[in-house]
Amino acid sequence: MSSRDYLLRATAAEGQIRAFVCTTRDTAEEQRKLHNTSPIATAAMGRLMSAALMMGVDLKGDKDLITLSVKGDGPMKSLVATADSHGTVKAACANPYVILPAKADGHLDVGGAVGKGILSVIRDNGLGEPYVGQTQLLSGEIAEDVNAYFSISEQIPSSVGLGVLLNKENTVEASGGFIIQLLPFAEESLLDKLEEKLKTVHSVTDLLKDGHTPESLLEFLLGDFSPEIHEKRELSYFCNCSRERVEKALISLGKKEIESLISDHKAQEVRCDFCNKRYVFTEKELEELLKR
Structure with missing residues (x-):
């Protein structure tokens, strides 16, 4: 299936900030069709795949893989997404048919479906034992959990936003997200400015609903910090089983x-x-x- 999904890798503030921004609508819809996922599972899997794809593009080796594995005590039990450095991802879910009532704000209760548990990030370069980092799930909503992983396991100040928008037929209308990180030599004052800007982002799903592309999302998030795009990469769902x-x-x-x-x-x-x-x-x- 040809995909219109793509990712931008960028820096800003003269290289003190790095950013990944992606749209993954076709990838999330392909996953939904393959696994016949319920709306909550579609949202959870779409978010996890977006995060895995953005982290995957940062891998160094041609055969390197990154796997994000979420194991919780909620009815979804476990979900996993594996991405490579070429922009492809595959995903699976232990219980793809979960249905729960919506939250008070009308959003899907992904956190309730996932529950409490562990996020594992497995980096495999094919040379012996893979590196595994683990953190407790903060909310089960995926974005906050990936954010916590970066700050606790890798000690990188980060902001992670992920969203999946479904239409009335429960197919995927939009999906995507961003990862913004401060590099070790970034000035202290930059952190405050960036935090102020990111406070204005209430929901990635709302930004996707407004029709943002990765370029306009990057401009919206980091326009004040002179962003520079270094790479544009196509993304797709791909399983290499044989x-x-x-x-x-x-x-x-x-x-x-x-x-x-x-x-x-x-x-x-x-x-x-x-x-x-x-x-x-x-x-x-x-x-x-x-x-x-």
């Missing part, structure tokens, strides 16, 4: 597990959590895997 990868996953289950599958004397179906693609293995094919 029969070969599924075979490796089955082998990694171990001998006992494969023998137990063979003992059923029937073909076994394995479904990819990220794109719902199904892979069927006959009894004979499972015996081949056992030999390997």
Whole structure:
């Protein structure tokens, strides 16, 4: 599916501020169609994917991956989004059909669906053990939780805004967000000015509703700080699963597990959590895997 989604990477205040701004409408809608998510799950997954994409573009290596994993005690249980450095993302959710009443302000209760728990950020460069950073969920609303991760785990003063706007048919009308960070050498006075500006942002969803593009969003947020755009990157939903990868996953289950599958004397179906693609293995094919 061709996507109109894209991300801008920028700096401002002569390099003292860095910013990522994105629109992810087509990516969030592709996820909704693949997983048939309820409105709350669509919003939660859209926010998480936007955050993962903005963090992913900051990865150094060609094969580096970043995974944002949210595990909460709410009815949604867990959600995960994995992005690479090329602007693609895939996502999955333990309970995509959650329905809860709206909050008093009319917004979807994403925090209620997620509950209390842990946000894990896993950086994998394919060379041995991945780096894992964890923080307690602050609100379960995703943006505040990613913000808390940056300030606690990475000690980077940040502002994270994420939003997903659904239309009456519960399809995605707009999705996107921003991450703004102060670099270590930034002047103290800059922090106060930036905080004052960011106080005027009440809801990213409202900004998306107003039709903001990444360029106009960047201008709205950092126009007073002379922003400079360094990169524009297209974004999309992409799952890289393959029969070969599924075979490796089955082998990694171990001998006992494969023998137990063979003992059923029937073909076994394995479904990819990220794109719902199904892979069927006959009894004979499972015996081949056992030999390997």
